[in-house]
Amino acid sequence: MKKNRSQARDIMLSVISILLLVAVWFLVSGSRPDFFPTPMATVERFIRLIEKPIMGVSVFGHVLASLRRVMLALIASIILGIGIGLVMGWNKKVRAAINPILMALRPIPPIAWIPLIILMFGVDEFPKVLLVFIGSFFPIVMNTMSGVALVDDMYLKVGKIYKAKTWQMLRHVVFPAAMPTILAGIKIAISSGWMVVVAAEMLSSRSGLGFLINRGRDSYDVALIMVAMILIGVVGALLSAVFTLIERKMCGWMSKE
């Protein structure tokens, strides 16, 4: 009962704060609606966007196009990031060899890669996915590495006492112990990948939310920009919420402390 009531209260507070935000938006946009469209105009633009596709792609098609790029890149960075991170966390020599390279590459923002990648790969699908990969790979590899390196010695001792082979040690001890840290890395990777995909699409693209923003800029359709921005925010939040559910499912064994 008590939990239900506090949940209801939290939901109400969220609704109120969103309504407040919309109210502020109303006030601010009142003076120059052509420059900064009102919430109503934005909703209207959204409905029109559903009815009238841009570049032959519906608004949901644009969302899916962005999602698809992020998912492809995430699959690659999860596989490579966990693989490389696992080996680096497990083997000090490999870590010593690879870590400096990662440390030097990591601070380079994905946007800084854009000119080089365009020169090398053009403006097709692949360079966009590659950019998202660059934005999502590092948090996964870094978190996996530190998660694996920091597994409690006591757990490793259990494995050694019962003569676990290396793969058994990884499967039964190291990997599950590092799982919460790895998932936290993936979570960061998802949000950073979602940000990068928009940037990649703003460069040159015929689909995706970043493309919609560009389109809005080019045709002075500010409401379209607003619609795309809000969609980016909402879809990003949904992605993160869905992943939190997965996280809870996979690491339900963690105690609350």
Add this chain to the structure above:
Amino acid sequence: MDEQRVVQVHLENISKSFVSRKTIFEAVNHVTIDVYKNEFLVLLGPGQCGKTVLLNMVSGLETPTDGKVEFLNSDSTDVGFVFQKTAVFPWKTVMENVELPLELKGVPKEERRKRAQYLIELVGLKGFENALPKQLSGGMKQRVGIARAYCNNPQVLLMDEPFGALDAQTRYQMEEEILRIWEQEKRTVIFVTNNIEEAVYLADRIIVLSKCPATVKEVYDISLPRPRDYVDPEFLRIREAIEANTDLAL
């Protein structure tokens, strides 16, 4: 008694030192111990002496700098280990934790489940097979640890201050329980503690170790009948005798 005096583990003049930051740290110094089959041996010593190191060498986790550990009259050097902070895997259920040693050996699921089920019932956790450790109390977690230690059917069980982190009441309860389990499934137990009362309550034999580096200081045979009574005059006499004779400084 004669049957018990078969040597199971022989520690021959063991020394162990570690080098850290160019200083040599001696943990164990010339320790010779015979551990008899199915006896409950307690190694009693002050906080930071080489008790755990000694256990690690029996288990094969560490090798002595000098001397050797021999397993006699058995073809297996498998040991079970009960850890101080339980070391039960929080991501595995009770069943999965207990069966782990057999799973690592590649024993088929059905067979190892049967064994684990028997042990879960032995330690009094029937009904908690599918529970996760976070749902268990400290004492129950340690029961899981004990069942796991028994799982691959080792002849020797090593226990490293297993009840040190429990509250007093649970600790008394678990001391009773470990004896009940051991009576039912006799094994050679090497039990490390710094608690004299616990040592006298549990042990067939107490070996008192000195401060760092650990050396054998004194050996006591405890022939009090079980179950023992903490306030029995004879119990108290032995306890005081050990207290007077050692510089545990706890």
